[in-house]
Amino acid sequence: MELLAAEGELNPLLPHTVEIIVGLIAFALLLWILARTALPQFERTYAERTDKIEGGLKRAEEAQAEAAALKQKYQDQLAGARDEAARIRDDARAEGQQIKAELRAEAEEEASRIRAQAEQQVVAQREAAQRSLRGEIGGLSAELAERILGSELADPSRRSATVDSFLSDLDGMAPAGRATAESGAR
Template sequence: MGPLEPSKIQTIVGLIAFALTFVVLGRVLLPRIERVLAERHEATEGRLEHAEELQAEARETYAEYRRVLNEAHHEAARIRQEAAEEGAALVAAARAEGLREREELLAAGRATLSVDRELAALELRADVGMLAVELAGRVVGEPLGEFADRQDSVERFFAEH
């Protein structure tokens, strides 16, 4: 091989140095390197995975929040609907009560008017009869009050008409 041919001692020393370097690297340095790489991975990629987990948990929490909020909206709409129905029922009941009271007042007013009308008619008949007898007495020139009382002519007149 010429000038590149190593001596046997150099080869053995080189192999021993290589084995020693290989053992030191394999047993001491490579585990440290792997640990540092794992820590670096955990620091960078692990945080990313942790962030993704937190983000997934946040999405789940948000979905639960939206679900609860939607339920609350539905419950509020149901309560508003019930309140509107109750309000409509109360308005209808108040309207019916008002109409009933109005009808009662109208019936009482009609009854009062009927009684008043009858009383007024009786008073007017008496007054008309008295005035008619007085007028007839003036026309005839004599008082006819006793004649009208004895003959019941005024009552007969009203009974005929």
């Protein structure tokens, strides 16, 4: 009896069968609505995010590869620029050496020309001095001869012949006198 009485009373721990059936139908209906509307949205969002992430990774890899290619290109250009700079430096050195050699040759040529001019001037001055001295010596020798002889050498041809013979004698003595003077100077 007590069992019967217990059966007739509601047990708060056990739900009614109608509530269970209505709850299952409502849950199935909610599941079906979610599967039709929200689940495709979730799938689409998931696929988009996956594509974005994979695309971002792919773009990052492409950017990294492009950056590596650019880096290699710049390194090649830098190496080329270094080679070009070295070549330019070498060319400049060679050109500098060539210019230096040309300037040295020009300077030596100029020095030789100046030396030759100086020698020509010395020779011309020596000849002028010799001519001047010959004239003076000639006049002095004529005076000396007049004093020694006690007569005038009035005849210009005779005077000229006397001066020329005297100068010839002096020229003959000059090499011996020069050799003695040069050895004494040394």
